[in-house]
Amino acid sequence: MGKRETIILSALYLLGIAWMFIYTHYKVNILLCPTKWALGIPCPGCGMTRALSLLLKGDMVAAVTMNPNIVIALVGIVLAPFLLFSQWFTNRDYMGRINSLLNRKQFLIPFCTFEIMIWAYNIMRHI
Numbered sequence: 001m002g003k004r005e006t007i008i009l010s011a012l013y014l015l016g017i018a019w020m021f022i023y024t025h026y027k028v029n030i031l032l033c034p035t036k037w038a039l040g041i042p043c044p045g046c047g048m049t050r051a052l053s054l055l056l057k058g059d060m061v062a063a064v065t066m067n068p069n070i071v072i073a074l075v076g077i078v079l080a081p082f083l084l085f086s087q088w089f090t091n092r093d094y095m096g097r098i099n100s101l102l103n104r105k106q107f108l109i110p111f112c113t114f115e116i117m118i119w120a121y122n123i124m125r126h127i
Contacts, residue, residue, distance in 0.1 A: 042122040
């Protein structure tokens, strides 16, 4: 991953922080999920903004109940700034290494199974 991709990922990370600030402080109620908008059913990511908001308020149980993906997202949220910062200044491809690890069958099969279970969970809860 080159400088361009690092800049794009850094910008997306900052946009995510800005979105959470706006959502938390101004209670924006916008339907962002194209699956829910087009098909009327939630996707595995539905409820992540609310889950992150609950997590920021210190309510981990409610956050995981809202969307269990918050556990996976939390790892990325915490590690991303360090990895991007390190990649920016050392020119080592940390994100590329992580991407190659995550694209292995040993990771993808359990991950996809987990996401299907979360999708069913979200559909049953009518998020």
